[in-house]
Amino acid sequence: xxxxxxxxxxxxxxxxxxxxxxxxxxxxxxxxxxxxxxxxxxxxxxxxxxxxxxxxxxxxxxxxxxxxxxxxxxxxxxxxxxxxxxxxxxxxxxxxxxxxxxxxxxxxxxxxxxxxxxxxxxxxxxxxxxxxxxxxxxxxxxxxxxxxxxxxxxxxxxxxxxxxxxxxxxxxxxxxxxxxxxxxxxxxxxxxxxxxxxxxxxxxxxxxxxxxxxxxxxxxxxxxxxxxxxxxxxxxxxxxxxxxxxxxxxxxxxxxxxxxxxxxxxxxxxxxxxxxxxxxxxxxxxxxxxxxxxxxxxxxxxxxxxxxxxxxxxxxxxxxxxxxxxxxxxxxxx
Amino acid sequence: xxxxxxxxxxxxxxxxxxxxxxxxxxxxxxxxxxxxxxxxxxxxxxxxxxxxxxxxxxxxxxxxxxxxxxxxxxxxxxxxxxxxxxxxxxxxxxxxxxxxxxxxxxxxxxxxxxxxxxxxxxxxxxxxxxxxxxxxxxxxxxxxxxxxxxxxxxxxxxxxxxxxxxxxxxxxxxxxxxxxxxxxxxxxxxxxxxxxxxxxxxxxxxxxxxxxxxxxxxxxxxxxxxxxxxxxxxxxxxxxxxxxxxxxxxxxxxxxxx
Numbered sequence: 035x036x037x038x039x040x041x042x043x044x045x046x047x048x049x050x051x052x053x054x055x056x057x058x059x060x061x062x063x064x065x066x067x068x069x070x071x072x073x074x075x076x077x078x079x080x081x082x083x084x085x086x087x088x089x090x091x092x093x094x095x096x097x098x099x100x101x102x103x104x105x106x107x108x109x110x111x112x113x114x115x116x117x118x119x120x121x122x123x124x125x126x127x128x129x130x131x132x133x134x135x136x137x138x139x140x141x142x143x144x145x146x147x148x149x150x151x152x153x154x155x156x157x158x159x160x161x162x163x164x165x166x167x168x169x170x171x172x173x174x175x176x177x178x179x180x181x182x183x184x185x186x187x188x189x190x191x192x193x194x195x196x197x198x199x200x201x202x203x204x205x206x207x208x209x210x211x212x213x214x215x216x217x218x219x220x221x222x223x224x225x226x227x228x229x230x231x232x233x234x235x236x237x238x239x240x241x242x243x244x245x246x247x248x249x250x251x252x253x254x255x256x257x258x259x260x261x262x263x264x265x266x267x268x269x270x271x272x273x274x275x276x277x278x279x280x281x282x283x284x285x286x287x288x289x290x291x292x293x294x295x296x297x298x299x300x301x302x303x304x305x306x307x308x309x310x311x312x313x314x315x316x317x318x319x320x321x322x323x324x325x326x327x328x329x330x331x332x333x334x335x336x337x338x339x340x341x342x343x344x345x346x347x348x349x350x351x352x353x354x355x356x357x358x359x360x361x362x363x364x365x366x367x368x
Numbered sequence: 369x370x371x372x373x374x375x376x377x378x379x380x381x382x383x384x385x386x387x388x389x390x391x392x393x394x395x396x397x398x399x400x401x402x403x404x405x406x407x408x409x410x411x412x413x414x415x416x417x418x419x420x421x422x423x424x425x426x427x428x429x430x431x432x433x434x435x436x437x438x439x440x441x442x443x444x445x446x447x448x449x450x451x452x453x454x455x456x457x458x459x460x461x462x463x464x465x466x467x468x469x470x471x472x473x474x475x476x477x478x479x480x481x482x483x484x485x486x487x488x489x490x491x492x493x494x495x496x497x498x499x500x501x502x503x504x505x506x507x508x509x510x511x512x513x514x515x516x517x518x519x520x521x522x523x524x525x526x527x528x529x530x531x532x533x534x535x536x537x538x539x540x541x542x543x544x545x546x547x548x549x550x551x552x553x554x555x556x557x558x559x560x561x562x563x564x565x566x567x568x569x570x571x572x573x574x575x576x577x578x579x580x581x582x583x584x585x586x587x588x589x590x591x592x593x594x595x596x597x598x599x600x601x602x603x604x605x606x607x608x609x610x611x612x613x614x615x616x617x618x619x620x621x622x623x624x625x626x
Contacts, residue, residue: 218483218484219483221483221484221485222482225493226468226471226472226475226477226482226492226493227479228482229461229465230469230472232458232460232461233458233461236458236461237456237458239420239440240452240458241469242440242441243440243441243444243449243452243456244444244449244470244535245441245444245445245472246441246472
């Protein structure tokens with residue numbers, strides 16, 4: 035029963051996404067389409083990063099590195115796979131979709147493994163030290179791509195064809211992945227594992243005294259978070275003719291942190307709101323070029339002063355609505 | 369047979385011997401008091417037993433097996449649960465969630481299962497929630513399951529720490545000043561609860577406590593430490609009269625000094 039119901043809901047969502055996708059393709063200018071795509075990608079980035087920074091309380095500021103691994107992994111495997119699939123089942127939407135999704139999975143796997151490699155030694159560190167180490171690793175990853183000749187080094191990777199990387203990213207797949215990752219991470223957050231992650235954030239010593247395998251769980255959350263960034267990176271890669279190491283600089287990591295802080299650290303719905311907010315404001319501020327970083331800094335300062343807990347605090351949208359309109363629950367003041 | 373035994377345990381911080389050759393035996397199903405003046409090494413002893421610190425010498429045995437130097441999570445898994453003197457709750461989480469965190473042994477679903485909300489996962493959650501509710505009921509916190517832990521009054525926070533420790537299904541429960549900050553009525557309720565844990569749940573309990581009324585009322589055996597050394601042990605009545613204990617708490621009498 036459960037399975038049947040879920041399949042029904044999934045197909046319904048799929049149909050709606052497909053419909054919106056068709057409409058976007060037909061009537062909406064490419065510029066707006068791009069913002070809509072980026073918003074979905076940001077949601078994936080923010081929800082993934084929130085798992086480690088918000089829920090688990092281990093601050094990573096190098097997630098652009100994992101996004102890069104996902105982007106290069108997906109682009110490279112996609113470019114190699116596409117001709118094979120086209121030979122086999124013929125060019126078309128099926129081959130494109132398969133290429134995209136296999137590429138994304140390869141990217142996510144590589145990003146997750148990189149997360150494991152980076153996380154296992156560095157998650158023994160706490161607070162500022164962890165932040166510095168993740169920042170360093172993020173740069174190491176970017177500079178490695180900068181020197182990887184077979185991936186185009188600093189000029190970027192554009193595949194084998196002169197027209198660049200295939201434009202495989204569609205509205206349907208961006209939002210199908212965003213919704214899937216949202217659901218998976220939400221379920222995890224509200225499970226025993228999620229409670230243990232939150233317990234690590236609240237008091238690591240007490241969590242350990244309650245038999246919580248703290249290091250293992252931190253590495254798990256970090257790797258899952260890296261894998262989500264990898265998916266986002268893959269979707270991003272197939273949106274443009276080429277990807278370059280400088281697409282994944284430190285300021286990309288900062289953008290991600292802005293997303294989760296604006297929405298409220300530790301809140302999944304907050305991450306969604308923050309992801310969309312950053313996609314839209316980044317485009318609105320495009321003409322300001324590098325000054326947008328100054329504006330983001332100012333925005334962060336204002337938020338820290340006016341609403342330090344972020345738009346939603348650590349609560350979920352459903353809780354906020356319930357406490358506003360629903361039955362009064364014994365909710366203690368925070 | 370003793371459930372927990374310490375044999376000449378040492379712990380040294382820099383030049384300070386926090387524990388010197390401490391030996392003690394906690395029999396199964398005992399309520400065992402550990403007392404001594406401030407800074408005597410009681411909490412250090414708890415920290416060494418639970419793996420927060422590893423001992424610098426001696427042997428710690430739990431159920432006959434050496435546990436000295438193992439990780440806190442490992443030791444907790446073996447069946448030693450504790451509370452903290454300076455309350456360490458997961459403050460932003462609800463009372464119920466605090467207890468559920470300690471329920472690993474009731475949890476079988478994998479991480480993937482949790483992400484997909486499989487049937488096993490849903491059953492796990494229900495089992496954990498039910499058990500947490502029972503324990504909160506025992507500790508008199510049933511009505512507060514949905515409250516944020518950090519918002520509870522002090523005495524309730526201490527009882528919540530006990531409920532959380534119980535979720536581990538421990539054999540041995542270490543309570544670090546459970547009655548601190550409680551009034552005499554709350555302390556009386558705590559005494560009743562501690563006896564219940566031993567009599568009905570079969571737990572062995574070691575408590576560090578400054579409230580002598582509580583210690584004298586619930587403990588069958590008392591172990592006294594001062595400056596990291598054992599200075600007396602025996603029944604509460606005998607310990608109360610022991611000259612070394614009186615000296616440690618009140619200072620030496622004039623004849624002795626002279």
